[in-house]
Amino acid sequence: MRRLRLGWEATILGLVVVALLVGALLSPDFLTASNLSFLTANFSEIALMVLTMTLLIIVAEIDLSVASILGMCSALLGVLWAARVPMPLAILLTLGAGGLAGLFNGLLVTRLGLPSLAVTIGTLALYRGLAYALLGDRAVADFPPAYTNLGFGTVPGTMIPIPIALFAVLAVITALVLHATAFGRSLYAIGANEVAARFAGLRVERVKLILFVGSGLMAALAGVVYTFRFSSARADNGVGLELGVIAAVLLGGVSIFGGRGSVVGAVAAVFLIGIINGALTIVDVPGEILTIVTGLLLIGSVLVPNLLARVRARRRGREAVG
Amino acid sequence: MKHRALMFSALSVTLGLGALALAQTQTPALKKGLKITLLPKNVNNPYNVIQTGGGLAAAKEIAADAKVVGPSDAGASSQVSYINTAIAQRQDVLVLAANDANALLPYLNRAKQQGMKIVTMDSDTAPAGRTLFINQANSEGIGRAQVQLLGKLINYKGDIAILSATPNATNQNTWIRYMQEELKKPQYKDMKLVKIAYGNDDDQKSFTEMQGLIQAYPNLRGVISPTTVGISAGARYLSTSPSKGKVVLTGLGTPNQMRAFVKDGTVQAFQLWNPADVGYLAVYAAAALASNQITGKEGESFAAGKLGRRTVGKQGEVILGPPFTFDKSNCG
Numbered sequence: 043m044r045r046l047r048l049g050w051e052a053t054i055l056g057l058v059v060v061a062l063l064v065g066a067l068l069s070p071d072f073l074t075a076s077n078l079s080f081l082t083a084n085f086s087e088i089a090l091m092v093l094t095m096t097l098l099i100i101v102a103e104i105d106l107s108v109a110s111i112l113g114m115c116s117a118l119l120g121v122l123w124a125a126r127v128p129m130p131l132a133i134l135l136t137l138g139a140g141g142l143a144g145l146f147n148g149l150l151v152t153r154l155g156l157p158s159l160a161v162t163i164g165t166l167a168l169y170r171g172l173a174y175a176l177l178g179d180r181a182v183a184d185f186p187p188a189y190t191n192l193g194f195g196t197v198p199g200t201m202i203p204i205p206i207a208l209f210a211v212l213a214v215i216t217a218l219v220l221h222a223t224a225f226g227r228s229l230y231a232i233g234a235n236e237v238a239a240r241f242a243g244l245r246v247e248r249v250k251l252i253l254f255v256g257s258g259l260m261a262a263l264a265g266v267v268y269t270f271r272f273s274s275a276r277a278d279n280g281v282g283l284e285l286g287v288i289a290a291v292l293l294g295g296v297s298i299f300g301g302r303g304s305v306v307g308a309v310a311a312v313f314l315i316g317i318i319n320g321a322l323t324i325v326d327v328p329g330e331i332l333t334i335v336t337g338l339l340l341i342g343s344v345l346v347p348n349l350l351a352r353v354r355a356r357r358r359g360r361e362a363v364g
Numbered sequence: 365m366k367h368r369a370l371m372f373s374a375l376s377v378t379l380g381l382g383a384l385a386l387a388q389t390q391t392p393a394l395k396k397g398l399k400i401t402l403l404p405k406n407v408n409n410p411y412n413v414i415q416t417g418g419g420l421a422a423a424k425e426i427a428a429d430a431k432v433v434g435p436s437d438a439g440a441s442s443q444v445s446y447i448n449t450a451i452a453q454r455q456d457v458l459v460l461a462a463n464d465a466n467a468l469l470p471y472l473n474r475a476k477q478q479g480m481k482i483v484t485m486d487s488d489t490a491p492a493g494r495t496l497f498i499n500q501a502n503s504e505g506i507g508r509a510q511v512q513l514l515g516k517l518i519n520y521k522g523d524i525a526i527l528s529a530t531p532n533a534t535n536q537n538t539w540i541r542y543m544q545e546e547l548k549k550p551q552y553k554d555m556k557l558v559k560i561a562y563g564n565d566d567d568q569k570s571f572t573e574m575q576g577l578i579q580a581y582p583n584l585r586g587v588i589s590p591t592t593v594g595i596s597a598g599a600r601y602l603s604t605s606p607s608k609g610k611v612v613l614t615g616l617g618t619p620n621q622m623r624a625f626v627k628d629g630t631v632q633a634f635q636l637w638n639p640a641d642v643g644y645l646a647v648y649a650a651a652a653l654a655s656n657q658i659t660g661k662e663g664e665s666f667a668a669g670k671l672g673r674r675t676v677g678k679q680g681e682v683i684l685g686p687p688f689t690f691d692k693s694n695c696g
Binding site for chain 2: 069076077183268320330
């Protein structure tokens with residue numbers, strides 16, 4: 043099973059290369075530094091939220107409220123800035139609010155034992171509602187250029203968007219935490235068999251609570267990035283992004299049932315979806331087709347490994363008989 | 365004698381036009397083969413489809429290479445990847461109906477830096493984001509005309525509501541502001557605006573919002589829906605509801621969508637300009653910019669095909685004309 047998963051990650055990475063090549067064949071404008079820069083900047087918020095979502099899904103939980111937390115935090119940042127709160131403080135308060143939103147999700151799941159799917163469907167509506175309560179139909183747009191430049195600028199001397207550079211740093215940290223620490227190993231143990239993990243002395247509730255808070259914080263950070271990138275704080279920012287996040291995590295080979303997956307796979311999947319979207323957009327494929335392609339990719343990502351596993355199991359069965 | 369006068373005036377007009385044409389030989393000709401991207405709010409919006417259709421027609425007249433691309437939802441950020449794509453494809457001109465006044469600015473600025481000409485139509489960005497804004501009619505004129513029409517239809521009495529598009533649509537919000545201004549005049553003292561509802565330019569949502577308005581406000585006499593999606597969905601609900609004939613619905617609609625409702629008496633009158641002409645004018649304006657005929661300064665003028673010469677107004681605004689009222693006499 044472990045070999046299969048590694049195979050899947052290699053497949054996704056291979057597909058990233060194929061998608062880049064196909065894009066280059068489709069249009070001479072595709073494989074240019076500036077286009078790739080736009081294209082990656084476009085999925086920076088999804089990429090950020092994918093990191094913590096990967097960890098949550100590995101422990102067999104999920105957070106459907108991330109895009110709503112993003113919107114709520116964007117609205118809050120706008121309200122604070124409009125009330126002349128200094129920007130660094132406004133950002134800190136915004137991140138704090140995201141952490142609290144995550145904590146609320148986590149407490150409902152760990153203290154009351156409710157399934158995270160149900161809890162976060164509820165808070166998906168709750169946090170979006172709070173976003174509208176904060177900002178209504180207004181938009182705050184007069185953010186200082188020094189900050190909006192962080193949103194849509196590139197790292198000096200390169201074409202790497204600043205949000206993607208931030209993401210790269212956090213991705214390395216997340217990968218190290220997941221793959222090189224005891225905490226990371228405990229996530230796989232909990233996801234694979236929670237009862238056994240409990241008997242082994244792992245503090246399951248605490249681990250999950252930490253992950254939900256992390257998810258809220260990351261969504262808040264994505265909210266700050268989104269606000270600066272579009273220099274616009276609005277209650278409806280990021281509506282529906284949670285689907286893109288979960289799609290990438292699952293396409294990246296993280297099992298929805300928990301216990302399996304890696305940061306590399308999830309990150310590769312974000313790039314794959316983004317590059318395919320970018321390549322199709324540059325040859326003027328209509329928006330609906332993009333959505334259909336993403337849907338098909340997702341179904342494929344669940345179907346293919348499953349079929350492969352079945353074929354192998356049957357072959358093994360035959361060998362045993364023969 | 366009359367005949368001769370007519371002949372004479374026709375002749376003088378022709379000569380005059382000829383002289384005008386001669387006088388304008390200084391201005392550079394329109395460039396051929398301009399690459400034009402038309403970016404509607406979203407590709408499923410019937411109003412935007414007519415608009416971009418007009419744009420494509422103009423592009424054909426001037427031998428430009430134009431295409432329509434766009435997102436399937438009207439979110440603020442959905443248009444960004446299409447702007448970036450236009451940059452990557454090195455388009456000469458971008459003509460767009462903006463989903464948000466500010467969210468697109470940094471991306472439009474990048475496009476400008478590459479030498480692309482930006483023209484907005486129907487829904488504007490902040491003026492820094494574009495060179496010209498093609499406005500169907502003066503916003504104030506539209507807002508006030510809608511209230512004047514409804515006032516007449518309900519005899520200046522009763523509760524009224526507005527069924528708008530999205531809460532962030534810049535054009536709708538500007539009209540609504542002028543509607544509220546107009547309502548302050550003494551002749552409207554018996555008309556009370558009880559609610560502004562949002563149908564998000566979505567047919568079903570607009571339908572249920574209309575239903576909600578009628579149920580929530582028993583004294584509702586009139587609804588203004590300044591969006592073609594809203595007014596037709598609202599009319600569809602009204603046509604089968606007991607409030608048909610009691611609640612007056614008006615707003616901005618296309619004759620094709622509204623004909624059946626005017627015929628069956630659900631709607632007495634509504635307003636619009638020709639949306640195809642908005643797109644048509646936008647493409648001519650953009651081509652004039654890209655061919656260096658104009659720079660976008662107030663007072664400059666350019667030829668806009670069948671629409672004749674148009675002049676750039678304050679802050680790069682070019683106005684198509686006042687709204688036109690449709691009723692049984694011209695939309696039966």
